[in-house]
Amino acid sequence: QVQLQESGPGLVKPSETLSLTCTVSGGSISSSVYYWGWIRQPPGKGLEWIGSISDSGNTYYNPSVKSRVSISVDTSRNYFSLNLNSVTAADAAVYFCARGRTVRASGVTTYFFDSWGQGTPVTVYS
Amino acid sequence: QSVVTQPPSASGTPGQRVAISCSGSSSNIGNNYVYWYQQFPGMAPKVLIYWNNQRPSGVPDRFSGSKSGTSASLAISGLRSEDEADYYCVAWDDTLSGPVFGGGTKLTVL
Numbered sequence: 001q002v003q004l005q006e007s008g009p010g011l012v013k014p015s016e017t018l019s020l021t022c023t024v025s026g027g028s029i030s031s032s033v034y035y036w037g038w039i040r041q042p043p044g045k046g047l048e049w050i051g052s053i054s055d056s057g058n059t060y061y062n063p064s065v066k067s068r069v070s071i072s073v074d075t076s077r078n079y080f081s082l083n084l085n086s087v088t089a090a091d092a093a094v095y096f097c098a099r100g101r102t103v104r105a106s107g108v109t110t111y112f113f114d115s116w117g118q119g120t121p122v123t124v125y126s
Numbered sequence: 127q128s129v130v131t132q133p134p135s136a137s138g139t140p141g142q143r144v145a146i147s148c149s150g151s152s153s154n155i156g157n158n159y160v161y162w163y164q165q166f167p168g169m170a171p172k173v174l175i176y177w178n179n180q181r182p183s184g185v186p187d188r189f190s191g192s193k194s195g196t197s198a199s200l201a202i203s204g205l206r207s208e209d210e211a212d213y214y215c216v217a218w219d220d221t222l223s224g225p226v227f228g229g230g231t232k233l234t235v236l
Contacts, residue, residue: 039227046214046227046228046229047163047171047214047227047230048227049222049224049225049226051224052224060223060224061224062222062224096170096171103159103177105158105159110158110159110218110225111218111225112159112161112173112176112216112218112225113171113173113216113225114173114176116171116172117170118169119170
């Protein structure tokens with residue numbers, strides 16, 4: 001049973017960089033079957049996909065944050081990370097990391113998030 | 127504003143059948159699988175339905191999913207108080223090259 005756990009500062013100042021890590025246990029992050037993603041949820045609002053990374057390091061980002069975000073993976077330590085720079089109050093949210101199970105249909109590979117971390121709240125304060 | 131839309135709220139009484147709709151476009155629902163997630167306050171979302179209408183093990187058969195064209199629906203029969211939660215539909219979006227979440231529907235059991 002894979003488990004994911006987010007960690008990182010819960011408070012970030014405006015214009016600074018939000019950095020979070022997701023540690024994966026109970027399974028290897030080095031599998032072509034999975035992608036690894038970040039999703040956020042502002043207080044009282046819905047879920048927003050931020051971006052994902054494959055085991056080989058290919059990254060995919062939501063255009064809404066693409067200019068500010070980077071996701072990396074450390075297969076030797078079985079974790080992946082999120083960096084979001086130039087944060088504003090709009091970036092305050094609960095941040096979830098999740099495992100994306102690949103689905104191949106009509107020659108196209110997509111994925112859906114089948115296992116999630118518990119989420120970590122991030123507050124942007126000045 | 128999400129490109130996949132859901133009603134913000136739905137309600138029903140115990141034992142009733144409730145359906146939650148999800149509307150998208152040809153770049154997401156129309157061309158890809160739909161997934162449904164259940165989320166309780168303070169908790170991570172959990173997969174309720176995958177591949178349009180498949181239930182993971184452990185999910186009661188009271189929950190069912192369907193898809194037609196660019197719309198999808200989650201039906202809950204025999205509504206129970208413990209079904210009170212937020213429900214999200216998700217589909218891969220070919221334009222986004224990633225998953226797009228519906229805005230979520232808060233289900234209240236009266």
